[in-house]
């Protein structure tokens with residue numbers, strides 16, 4: 112249980128919605144029937160600064176989530192690789208400036224680290240707590256197999272030019288502690304790139320599947336930028352990504368931290384979200400309850416959170432399709448649903464597919480219909496639940 116807001120320390124909050132007994136970790140399990148640890152989503156909004164977080168998060172479960180072969184998303188399609196190129200060039204600014212020395216926090220399979228080396232970076236210091244990935248041997252990457260801590264940065268990286276932290280901050284319960292370390296580590300004039308899900312978009316479009324246990328924090332652009340100014344960073348560029356689902360903030364370390372007090376008019380209105388969660392659940396039950404010949408596409412956190420919400424969907428689903436080689440042959444946590452590679456043959460076994468990998472929905476729908484000739488019903492979830 113989180114007793115106070117990770118950004119401002121205020122312990123008063125407003126309840127947004129609750130879902131009990133969701134799998135703590137979305138990483139697929141290697142054995143069928145293995146018990147997945149579960150926890151509660153108790154989403155609240157801080158009364159003082161407006162930050163949205165899961166008050167039900169249990170920090171003691173963190174090692175359970177990240178140290179056992181945690182396999183988050185790794186780039187597996189052409190479109191994702193192109194997206195990373197665009198993020199480097201535009202959002203992080205490789206098009207405009209050089210970053211000879213980079214620290215990457217949450218480097219997963221070192222794909223982005225290597226991409227930065229191809230774009231002119233000379234050395235990368237990569238932090239990654241999971242032991243699922245091995246470092247490419249020849250690349251000039253210094254690897255720290257641990258969570259980020261500014262005290263672990265070697266002297267040779269004290270003058271780094273850029274720190275990249277993609278999809279990490281939303282997982283951190285002690286936010287103020289993390290922001291303090293980022294502020295302390297950054298030399299004046301150095302850059303910081305932070306990418307997280309865009310909570311304003313989540314609330315606006317009621318993307319219910321974007322609430323899952325691994326995410327403690329849900330940042331709006333205003334709250335995240337404001338919190339960072341208190342640690343001496345100033346926003347250089349704000350970019351929305353994947354149709355608004357994610358956001359990237361490029362910041363520069365300046366002379367002095369600035370105070371920040373949130374403007375109430377910028378804080379998200381979360382009043383209707385509880386009803387939207389129930390509406391999403393009912394929609395899924397209405398379409399899938401009692402059926403047993405359908406598959407879902409996606410074996411990530413969006414799939415796990417949606418399955419936890421709708422009994423009928425969880426019971427009738429034959430298999431999940433995914434291209435991530437770390438996930439194939441395993442099972443979705445909290446279910447006995449196997450994960451398989453998509454193909455023309457396997458799709459003949461089902462008459463409907465629900466696409467839960469919302470970040471890749473356009474490519475997946477195209478592949479289902481054109482590449483694999485799937486003739487059955489295809490349902491999408493982004494920007495809303497519908498047949499496509």
Ligand SMILES: [Zn+2]
Nearest residue numbers: 116119157160
């Ligand atoms: Zn707060």
